[in-house]
Amino acid sequence: MKIVAHRGYSGKYPELSPLAFEKALDLPIHGVECDVRLTRDGKVVVQHDPTLDRTAGRPGRISKMDWEDLRGVDIGSGQRMMLLDELLELLEGTPHHLYIETKHPSGQGDILEEQTVLRLRYAGLFDDPRIHVISFSHHAIRRMQNLAPHMDRIYLRRDWERHVNRPDVMLSKPTALGVSLLRAKLQPAIIGAQGLPTYLWTVDKPEDMKWAWANGVDMLATNQPEVALHAIEL
Template sequence: MKIVAHRGYSGKYPELSPLAFEKALELPIHGIECDVRMSRDGKVVVNHDATLDRTSDRIGKLSALDWAEIKLADIGSEKHPQQYPLLLDELLEMWEPSGQHLYIETKHPGAAGDILEEQVVLRLRYAGLIDDPRIHIISFSHRAIRRMKSLAPHMDRIYLRRDWERHFNRPDVLLSEPTGLGMSLLRGKLQPSAIGAHGLPTYMWTIDKPEDMKWAWANGVDILATNQPEVALHAIQM
């Protein structure tokens, strides 16, 4: 089972910060995961929420702010001072020499719509990484998965199924053509038969307890996303 540091080493350091990624990249794990959104002036920013409110000392929607304004946001903590959010360009530069894999989640809905996938592909192409097999796109949006297939058909595309889909999409009908499927730990425990569905690898989030990590491993999960990658390394003796 492959271990992915969710939002970097977010269980110990400020999520999605340079320090969180730096510390995750030092570990002997499979990869790191990040979320991206677009600023008003078209920059691809590494941030989970639609706003800066929860993770910084400033407020406001990223889609309503220019990069110059976003750069004023402090995303650190008292124990681990950090500066502003990363651009995807900066994360790619930090990550590329590591040998690890990178899982990029495009966040939807958003003001940018399909432009977000276009800009991610553009940034990858600019960095010379568009054909790098270590890059994976993940999303809760079938539209985003379809868009990525059109823009970069060779790239791994993981559709993240929401928990409520087990009620409203019992047959697990796919509205796009992903190359992998994601599910939460909750859904995995409620519906273990969905692990490995359609013959596709399963990406499971967000697993932080050793007993849950061992459960995921025993039940055939392929990729484990965790805020605690060191805990996972100890829990799963690979």
């Protein structure tokens, strides 16, 4: 089972910060996960929420601000927000994989996927098998299939979808399926369904990590990568 540090080593350091990624990349794990959004001036930033309220304790909507307004914002313990470019630089010289989640709805349509692909091309990582894209949006997954058909695409399935899409029809033709720990425990048969590898989020307790390992989960997203290293047999 492959361990993926969710938002970097976010269980110990400010999420999606340079320090969180540096500490995660120091560990013998499979990879790290990040979220990306677009600023008003078209920069791809590493940020989960649409606003700054939770992470920075101040108002401000990412899509309504320029990078110059955001680059100095403290997102915890003196850490600052990153550009995707900066995170891609951290990957240089490491074997780690990167899972990039494009956040929707964004109000910017397909521009986010286009700009993400441009940044990957600029970094020389467009064809790198270590790059994976993930999203809760079928539209985003389809866009990535068109923009980068060779790239691993993980569709993140919301828990409520089990009520409206019982056959689990994969409209976007992903190459892997992401499910929550809650959904997986309610319906273990979804692990490996349709022959797709399973990406499980967000698993922080040792007993749940061991459950995932025993039930054939392929990729485990966790805020506590060191706990995962000790909890499961690699």
